[in-house]
Amino acid sequence: MDATMPICKTVSPTPGLFFGRTREIRSSQCSFMVGNNVSFLRHRGQRAQISYISRKHGGALHATCRGDKILVANRGEIAVRVIRTAHEMGIPCVAVYSTVDKDALHVKLADESVCIGEAASSQSYLVVPNVLSAAISRKCTMLHPGYGFLSENASFVEMCKEHGINFIGPRPESIRCYG
Structure with a gap:
């Protein structure tokens, strides 16, 4: 064929x-x-x-x-790489950003973007309810954490699963083992 x-x-x-x-x-x-x-x-x-x-x-x-969408829960180079790869695969992306990152490259490359808090990462990228709310409100089916931030948080992975969002990364049990 x-x-x-x-x-x-x-x-x-x-x-x-x-x-x-x-x-x-x-x-x-x-x-x-x-x-x-x-x-x-x-x-x-x-x-x-x-x-x-x-x-x-x-x-x-x-x-x-059809209908897949990835929320990229990180910033900088890793977010840019994830977004570019997803776009090559034809998957739209949602970028999250803090107030200081509003003009960052990952925000410009993404199909949609959501502000999740203030400049400090403890008030934005590490605030689980804000990240999950961004994913749910934009109807994301997947979430890529990048590295650092929430990628090493087993309870965050479980929360993603509870909300029907596929976490792109290791299972919570694996994170707990190497945590």
């Missing part, structure tokens, strides 16, 4: 599932299973798309879920 020729037909009992061309997005909301069945981890009925990756990538199939 040629990846440039979309075929819009249902291939499983899941509504909205079709073969077609994508930008190689891999999602935390979907996983591709053998037999052309897509398993939705959270959102039943969410539209998905399956496509063939070019022959140079082994002709593999992958699944795409």
